[in-house]
Every structure is written in structure tokens, then in C-alpha cells.
Amino acid sequence: SSHVAWNVLCNSVMFAPLNLVALNNNPDVSSVSNALSSNINNLPLNGDQWDGYTTERANLLQVLEKHHHNTGANPLFLTGDIHTEWAHTLDAPNQPADAGPLGAELVCSSVSAPNVDEILGIPPNNPLTPAAQQIIQAANPHCRHVNLVHHGYSYVTISREEAEMHWLRVSAIGDPQAPVSDKITLTWRKGQGFTS
Known part of the structure; x- marks a missing residue:
């Protein structure tokens, strides 16, 4: 029932889908995908994160989308545990195309x-x-940023209309x-998604 500008959800494992390959977008395997099922498009890479709980993730996104529709609050997930940098746009299942990104x-x-x-x-x-x-981003169009190499930490500056995300990197972890x-700053704006 809250009317806050953001629903910030601290999360221990990555929430956004992480697909190994988008089968329907790959001409080398699209015939295999079509033969298996017309609904198969993505192969999850890690079932130990939210990809192993797709129904629960969809249910949570529907609740957050309904709350957004009623109050204007956008969800912002803050996540760790995968030892790498990521930024994602989140959309609710069956969300109208003209609705803009959810979170x-x-x-x-x-x-x-x-x-x-x-x-x-x-x-x-x-x-x-x-x-x-590059392969990860091609198979995951909702992924705005990924870096598998650098060490560091992150913080977010939140205003009513946008969240500015910062990834800080340390040059040598043993020193x-x-x-x-x-090193990286991205801005996610309500109604628009990532603007930088």
C-alpha cells in the first residue's frame, strides 16, 4: 500500500533472466528450437538463481507491475553473489509494449x-x-551492462525520477x-529505462 517512488529489493542472487543463447534469434539452431517447441526461445545459464524459479519471478513481477500501475513506484533490485557487474531492465510478463520499462x-x-x-x-x-x-548481451537484450572481469563494489544514488548506478573498481585486490x-555510471529513468 506504500506510495513511495521506488521499491528497493535487496536480493542475494541475480533476478533478471540470464540466457545462454536465444534460440529463435540464432539461425544455426532455430530449426531445432522450432522442432522442440514453439515456446522455447531461451536456455537459462544458471538455475541456482531466479532462473530456477521462473513462475515465482513472474508472479513477483506481476505484483510489482500492479503496484506500479496503482502508485507509480518502480522496483529496483540490488543484487550480489555472482562476482561480476550487471545492469538490467526489468519488464513484467504480458506488459503492454507501450507501458515503458517496469524497473x-x-x-x-x-x-x-x-x-x-x-x-x-x-x-x-x-x-x-x-x-x-558480447554473446551474453546478444542473448539477453534486457542486459544493459555486463563485466565479467573487474573487482569492486557499487552504489546507487536515488532521486524521485531516476536511479544513478555506479560501479567502482579496484586496480589490484592484493594491494x-x-x-x-x-568506472561505470548508468542512469535508469522512470518511464524511459536506461538513458546512459
Whole structure:
């Protein structure tokens, strides 16, 4: 029943879908997708996050969309645990195309927990990680930002009409004197989505 400008939801695992590949958008496998089912378009990458609870996620988005319709409040999910940087636009299931985006999600990186390259033993500045980031964004059009490499933390500055998201990065996690810099700033505006 609240009439606040934002519903901020702190979240332990990524809320937005993370699809490995969008089958219907890939001409090499679209015939396989069509043969399996006309409803199959996405393959989730990690069922241990909200992708393993798609019905519950859809139900929550419907509740948030109804609340948005009644009060104008937008949801903002603040998430961690995946050790990488992400920013997503969130839409409710069956939301009219002209309704504008419902909300956003900011996912912070880890300060020291291993990132993707470190878990896989891939050296820094390799060509695979940037390619993986491009593939992820192509399969997830709601993903505005992803970075699988850097360590750091995040914060959000919230006003009534927008949320300004900041990703800060530390240059060397083993050096207590290592500088921290504000590397990425994105703004999500009500009714528009990401404007930067």
C-alpha cells in the first residue's frame, strides 16, 4: 500500500533472466528450437538463481507491475553473489509494449571473491571474456551492462525520477593501497529505462 517512488529489493542472487543463447534469434539452431517447441526461445545459464524459479519471478513481477500501475513506484533490485557487474531492465510478463520499462537491477561485482576468469584459470586480458560478454548481451537484450572481469563494489544514488548506478573498481585486490575508481555510471529513468 506504500506510495513511495521506488521499491528497493535487496536480493542475494541475480533476478533478471540470464540466457545462454536465444534460440529463435540464432539461425544455426532455430530449426531445432522450432522442432522442440514453439515456446522455447531461451536456455537459462544458471538455475541456482531466479532462473530456477521462473513462475515465482513472474508472479513477483506481476505484483510489482500492479503496484506500479496503482502508485507509480518502480522496483529496483540490488543484487550480489555472482562476482561480476550487471545492469538490467526489468519488464513484467504480458506488459503492454507501450507501458515503458517496469524497473531495473544493479548487480555488484565482488571485492575479492574470484571472478569468471579466475575461476576458470584464464589469464587477464584474454580475447574470450570480451567475446563472452558480447554473446551474453546478444542473448539477453534486457542486459544493459555486463563485466565479467573487474573487482569492486557499487552504489546507487536515488532521486524521485531516476536511479544513478555506479560501479567502482579496484586496480589490484592484493594491494591495500590500490586505487579505487568510479568506472561505470548508468542512469535508469522512470518511464524511459536506461538513458546512459
